[in-house]
Amino acid sequence: MVGIIGYGVHVPLRRITVEEIARVWKKDGKKISNAIGVKEKAVGAFDEDACTLAVEASRKALETAGISGEKIGAIFVGSESHPYAVKPTASIVGDAIQASPEYMAADLEFACKAGTAGMQMCMGLVKSGMIEYGLAIGTDTAQGRPNDALEFTAGSGAGAIIIGGKQEEIIAEIDETYSYTTDTPDFWRRQQAEFPQHGGRFTGEPAYFKHVLGAVKGLLAKTKMNPNDFDYAVFHQPNGKFPKQIAKMLGIEEKRVLQGLLTPMIGNTYSGSSIVGLGSVLDIAKPGEKILMASYGSGAGSDAFALTVTENIREKRAKVPVLEMIKEKEYIDYTEYAKHRKKIKTM
Amino acid sequence: MPHSALPLQWRRYPERYYLKGNYCENCKQSFFPARTVCPNCRRKGKLVEKSMPHSGKIVSWTELFVGPFGFEQETPYFLAIVELENGAKALSQIVDSDAKKIKIGAKVKKVFRKISDIDPEGPIAYGYKFKVVG
Numbered sequence: 095m096v097g098i099i100g101y102g103v104h105v106p107l108r109r110i111t112v113e114e115i116a117r118v119w120k121k122d123g124k125k126i127s128n129a130i131g132v133k134e135k136a137v138g139a140f141d142e143d144a145c146t147l148a149v150e151a152s153r154k155a156l157e158t159a160g161i162s163g164e165k166i167g168a169i170f171v172g173s174e175s176h177p178y179a180v181k182p183t184a185s186i187v188g189d190a191i192q193a194s195p196e197y198m199a200a201d202l203e204f205a206c207k208a209g210t211a212g213m214q215m216c217m218g219l220v221k222s223g224m225i226e227y228g229l230a231i232g233t234d235t236a237q238g239r240p241n242d243a244l245e246f247t248a249g250s251g252a253g254a255i256i257i258g259g260k261q262e263e264i265i266a267e268i269d270e271t272y273s274y275t276t277d278t279p280d281f282w283r284r285q286q287a288e289f290p291q292h293g294g295r296f297t298g299e300p301a302y303f304k305h306v307l308g309a310v311k312g313l314l315a316k317t318k319m320n321p322n323d324f325d326y327a328v329f330h331q332p333n334g335k336f337p338k339q340i341a342k343m344l345g346i347e348e349k350r351v352l353q354g355l356l357t358p359m360i361g362n363t364y365s366g367s368s369i370v371g372l373g374s375v376l377d378i379a380k381p382g383e384k385i386l387m388a389s390y391g392s393g394a395g396s397d398a399f400a401l402t403v404t405e406n407i408r409e410k411r412a413k414v415p416v417l418e419m420i421k422e423k424e425y426i427d428y429t430e431y432a433k434h435r436k437k438i439k440t441m
Numbered sequence: 442m443p444h445s446a447l448p449l450q451w452r453r454y455p456e457r458y459y460l461k462g463n464y465c466e467n468c469k470q471s472f473f474p475a476r477t478v479c480p481n482c483r484r485k486g487k488l489v490e491k492s493m494p495h496s497g498k499i500v501s502w503t504e505l506f507v508g509p510f511g512f513e514q515e516t517p518y519f520l521a522i523v524e525l526e527n528g529a530k531a532l533s534q535i536v537d538s539d540a541k542k543i544k545i546g547a548k549v550k551k552v553f554r555k556i557s558d559i560d561p562e563g564p565i566a567y568g569y570k571f572k573v574v575g
């Protein structure tokens with residue numbers, strides 16, 4: 095038996111609206127906002143990065159799990175905005191949560207799906223008995239090139255999941271996982287480049303949709319389940335529209351997607367995206383309910399999971415639900431945004 | 442390029458990451474940052490390592506409009522003396538808080554932030570800041 099024993103989500107305080115970004119570039123903000131299904135995005139402050147968000151999310155995950163950092167046997171941090179090119183984020187997170195030095199750690203990168211890859215690695219380690227508990231984190235302070243389409247959605251946030259194997263501690267059992275990966279260059283960032291590049295419309299059909307559908311269909315075949323056997327579905331959410339479209343393609347009712355669809359309010363949190371959505375679902379899911387989750391990482395791949403919520407969820411939910419947490423916010427204009435995200439070159 | 446201050450910085454990680462200070466078993470007082478000698482008991486003191494609570498209240502604060510070297514671009518910002526729940530005091534920046542809520546007696550909690558990142562090719566220093574809650 096293996097499953098989630100704790101979860102934590104952290105979204106920074108500041109927000110910028112799509113309309114404010116559009117104003118600067120003399121574009122039609124309302125039109126863009128409707129087209130991408132995003133109203134505003136969360137922005138990390140100048141003193142926040144993928145590492146600080148990961149630490150905050152991990153502390154919340156330990157709190158819901160009710161265990162101390164010393165118990166963690168593995169830490170995997172998935173991000174495409176690791177603060178260092180060389181020097182792990184995972185060891186900083188480990189020290190900050192007071193893990194004992196006796197844990198394995200690595201930073202992962204697979205565009206937006208490195209966090210779910212970390213969940214799978216923790217599953218394997220827990221199942222094999224190599225570790226008791228593993229911590230997997232998806233975190234990003236995503237950057238879009240000024241006046242690029244990505245600038246409207248590239249947000250900041252983190253989700254942390256603790257995986258364990260004891261029945262009495264598991265809040266959501268992971269029944270099955272299935273991954274689907276091909277070499278598809280829809281989005282990338284070279285080593286020295288500050289901002290990522292992407293293939294425009296190429297990021298849709300042959301990339302996001304093909305891989306997420308591939309993973310979900312593989313999962314359904316493996317579990318002999320139907321899409322509507324799931325009470326909730328959480329998909330990677332680069333914008334507010336793709337998850338609804340994928341649900342439609344799979345014949346899943348839209349209402350099952352909404353609880354885990356945060357991008358309209360906080361933007362695309364990249365590696366955090368599907369895990370933040372899962373956190374929001376765990377905030378309200380009842381024992382016995384089933385959750386479908388599928389991440390997506392450009393480059394390209396998707397990890398799908400089938401989860402069943404257990405009785406233990408009643409005792410172990412986040413103190414502050416995700417939908418409540420994101421209500422605490424402070425709007426900033428483009429100038430402050432540029433300052434916080436260091437888009438001004440002399441800073 | 443070697444960074445000569447690194448060992449000094451690194452030794453302070455426990456203090457900066459999770460408020461490790463110390464506690465005198467003789468006079469039962471907590472200290473942050475950790476003291477080498479108990480100021481109350483001197484030679485009779487018996488200091489042991491102890492992590493401080495992560496919440497407290499503001500006992501004094503100021504707003505800085507001219508920052509020292511390395512903090513010039515962070516202005517204006519708030520600096521406060523925070524009394525932790527065990528009575529120990531920490532000097533800290535106050536972030537993510539409405540200016541109207543920053544006052545003596547305001548409840549605060551610790552957050553994990555970058556505290557210095559001035560050299561784009563150098564090491565990043567992480568540590569504590571506080572934010573007003575409620």
Ligand SMILES: [Zn+2]
Binds near residue numbers: 482
């Ligand atoms: Zn003493």
